[in-house]
Amino acid sequence: MAEQDASNDSGANGRPLAERVATRIFYPTSRPREKALHEAVSGAVILVTGASHGIGKAAAKKLGAAGATMLLVARSREDLDAVAEEIRAAGGVAHVYASDITDFDAVAELGQGLLAEHGRVDVVVNNAGHSIRRPIDESYDRFHDFTRTMDVNYLGPVRLLLTLLPGMRERGSGHIVNISTWGLRMPPAPRWSAYGASKGAFDIWLRTVATEIAADGVTTTSVYMPLVHTRMSAPTDFSGVPGLTADEAADLICHAVVARPLEISPWWTGPVQAFADLRRGAAQRFMERGLGRR
Ligand SMILES: NC(=O)c1ccc[n+]([C@@H]2O[C@H](COP(=O)([O-])OP(=O)(O)OC[C@H]3O[C@@H](n4cnc5c(N)ncnc54)[C@H](OP(=O)(O)O)[C@@H]3O)[C@@H](O)[C@H]2O)c1
Numbered sequence: 001m002a003e004q005d006a007s008n009d010s011g012a013n014g015r016p017l018a019e020r021v022a023t024r025i026f027y028p029t030s031r032p033r034e035k036a037l038h039e040a041v042s043g044a045v046i047l048v049t050g051a052s053h054g055i056g057k058a059a060a061k062k063l064g065a066a067g068a069t070m071l072l073v074a075r076s077r078e079d080l081d082a083v084a085e086e087i088r089a090a091g092g093v094a095h096v097y098a099s100d101i102t103d104f105d106a107v108a109e110l111g112q113g114l115l116a117e118h119g120r121v122d123v124v125v126n127n128a129g130h131s132i133r134r135p136i137d138e139s140y141d142r143f144h145d146f147t148r149t150m151d152v153n154y155l156g157p158v159r160l161l162l163t164l165l166p167g168m169r170e171r172g173s174g175h176i177v178n179i180s181t182w183g184l185r186m187p188p189a190p191r192w193s194a195y196g197a198s199k200g201a202f203d204i205w206l207r208t209v210a211t212e213i214a215a216d217g218v219t220t221t222s223v224y225m226p227l228v229h230t231r232m233s234a235p236t237d238f239s240g241v242p243g244l245t246a247d248e249a250a251d252l253i254c255h256a257v258v259a260r261p262l263e264i265s266p267w268w269t270g271p272v273q274a275f276a277d278l279r280r281g282a283a284q285r286f287m288e289r290g291l292g293r294r
């Protein structure tokens with residue numbers, strides 16, 4: 001099951017050549033030029049949730065090195081302190097806020113506290129997440145799998161943004177980058193019901209809110225991230241599936257912050273989604289017969 005473990009945090013840098021080539025073909029990444037990234041984030045206040053490990057950690061380090069004031073949120077204070085120390089050692093500015101995003105009252109206080117301390121938050125990278133891969137017949141006595149994924153992946157981020165959105169709209173600027181999953185651009189895959197539903201809930205929430213806040217100058221980017229080699233994906237057998245390193249995933253986040261596209265998704269997910277919409281039965285059968293047995 002894809003419960004987290006502490007291994008393989010920084011990504012598979014020693015990937016075989018075939019995987020690196022497949023990654024280039026299937027998930028070409030966009031890395032902004034150093035100058036463009038520096039111009040976009042220098043002096044900006046950027047909040048990254050889930051900055052203690054994996055994708056969030058890699059993104060925080062890149063954005064911090066480019067001149068942003070980094071606000072780092074996750075539960076593990078020691079790991080956040082280590083990330084902040086790395087950012088400061090490279091000449092950047094970083095502040096640590098150890099917080100559990102599922103503690104909704106604490107999250108609301110955190111948001112208000114950040115505004116009081118820094119005056120504003122220019123960019124929010126909503127990255128903290130929890131993944132569970134478990135078949136439904138092993139979930140009958142595990143209702144908490146569904147509540148905890150909703151808490152981390154949906155309700156906590158909503159609670160945080162409800163405190164930060166008013167200031168962004170008043171100032172007429174702000175950007176929210178959501179680290180979503182490629183799974184939402186494909187037919188639902190077996191065993192991912194808890195994770196997929198919770199990531200889908202936030203995806204729909206943000207895209208709905210985006211239609212209301214655009215007029216006030218607040219933009220959103222949904223990053224439908226493919227497989228990334230982190231401690232989150234490590235426990236699941238993805239053999240044969242090429243994946244990004246956390247560093248490459250962080251480049252996508254930097255690209256999102258600079259270019260502010262509505263979405264970033266592997267190029268082939270558009271046609272796959274169109275096919276799945278047009279031929280829903282065929283797509284469902286593929287998932288039942290193909291992936292259902294894995
Ligand atoms: N890895 C992939 O293949 C993949 C693919 C698509 C999308 N994604 C998405 O990418 C994001 C980052 O995943 P990752 O692969 O980098 O995983 P990761 O290495 O396990 O990092 C997850 C981060 O979320 C934080 N977090 C988890 N629960 C939290 C909570 N209750 N409160 C505050 N922070 C919490 C963790 O910090 P603490 O444990 O210190 O709290 C950690 O910093 C997730 O949203 C995930 O859904 C990942």
